[in-house]
Amino acid sequence: MVRTRCCVVGGGPAGMVLGLLLARCGIEVTVLEKHNDFLRDFRGDTVHPTTLSLLDDLGLGSRFAELPQRRVQQVQFPIGPNGQLVTLGDFSRLPTKHNYIAMVPQWDFLTLLAQAGAQEPTFTLRMNTEATSLIREAGRVNGVHYRTADGSTGEIRAPITVACDGRGSIARTIAELTVRDYATPMDVWWFRLPRHPQDPSGVVPTMRSGMFLLLIDRGEYYQAAAIIAKGTDSARRARPLAEFNEFLTTLVPWLAGRQLLDDWAQVKLLDVRLDRMRRWYVPGLLCIGDAAHAMSPVGGIGINLAVQDAVAAARKLAGPLLEGRVTRDAVAAVQRRRLPTTVLLQGFQRAMHARVVRPALAGTIDTSDAARLPLPLRVANRLPWFRGIPPYLLAYGARREHPPAAAMRPDSGAHAA
Secondary structure (H helix, E strand, O other), rough: EEEEEEEEOOOOOHHHHHHHHHHHOOOOEEEOOOOOOOOOOOOOEEEEHHHHHHHHHHHOOOHOOOOOEEEOOEEEEEEEOOEEEEEEEEHHHOOOOOEEEEOOOOHHHHHHHHHHHOOOOOOOOOOEEEEEEEEEEEEEEEEEEEEEOOEEEEEEEEEEEEEEEOOOOOOHHHHOOEEEEEOOOEEOOOEEEEOOOOOOOOOEEEEEOEEEEEEEEEOOOOOOOEEEEEOOOOHHHOOOHHHHHHHHHHHHHHHOOOOOOOOOOEEEEEEEEEEEOOOOOOEEEOHHHHHHHOOOOOOOOHHHHHHHHHHHHHHHHHHHHHHOOOOOOHHHHHHHHHHHHHHHHHHHHHHHHHHHHHHHOOOOOOOOOOOHHHHHEEEEEEEEHHHHHHHHHHHOOOOOOOHHHHHHOOOOOOOOO
């Protein structure tokens, strides 16, 4: 049996940020990650301005800037027979140092956080360790049961356990933590496509024949996201793969003549969900990030929202953990703080689902005439000043969270170990 002050379940962005912040405050924290590394493809990798500012506060900005990345300032949507791009959002209008979205492989981002955590004597990251169930005793959670990659099992006990293990969280097995689901019109296929040096850079969107395709420039290849109608994955995979390859070349003519997909196994399905726990906590347990509120990929805001949850949790829990007494009110305060932003951003995603995604997948958006576009696209097309509003909403939500003062550091330079 192992004891720690705070057990963090899940080594994703929320879990790693929370673990680092608490450790820098002098709190013993153990982060459990079930995989042996962070190298899993097709994970969210949009790092928004608030997260970039947080890295500056933590003294990690220079090191993050050295990671391979693409910087995106405009969110665009294709219209017209020639795919003319309408700018929906312009991050360059934000009054901040980081007026862009950084597209960074998530494994690089997590590795950076793990390296920073390793410098703290109270930080422990246990890879190959999966939390299998919660320890529930006398009406509260007192830690987790775990299993390692070699099959050994054990317990980690803690006054507070924070579930950062996504929408499949073990916390969702607790009957009291009911979840409110919102219908989504789409799923997403993730796959790689070849990229040549002369190809478009950044993020390349295109839409035709009821499918929306997003190409994310990774240098040597594109990470492709194809938005498909909800529940159509199996039927589409029953068709010959050659048909899909041919369709890709009609969407993106300059892919013609290249070796595209060889096997349907190269196409990974993201079952899109949008939901929110009505209550994020029980005694001894707090849920944040996707564990508390699964987000749609629309706007790429899931990572930013989860990271801001972690910052708020660190501010609310650091003091009580140092004092050795984590009250119900301290845990509940995290939900009170973060719920307005969650509701706001999920409302934005639901509106985009209804006004843009659903009609796009149904083939009812007439992109040949800007006057007949959905209302959000028409407003952005006609009023340039409006293009600064979606970036502000996506970047900040209802409020920006600031880390505990004890966790902040001066920037030690790009080459710091």
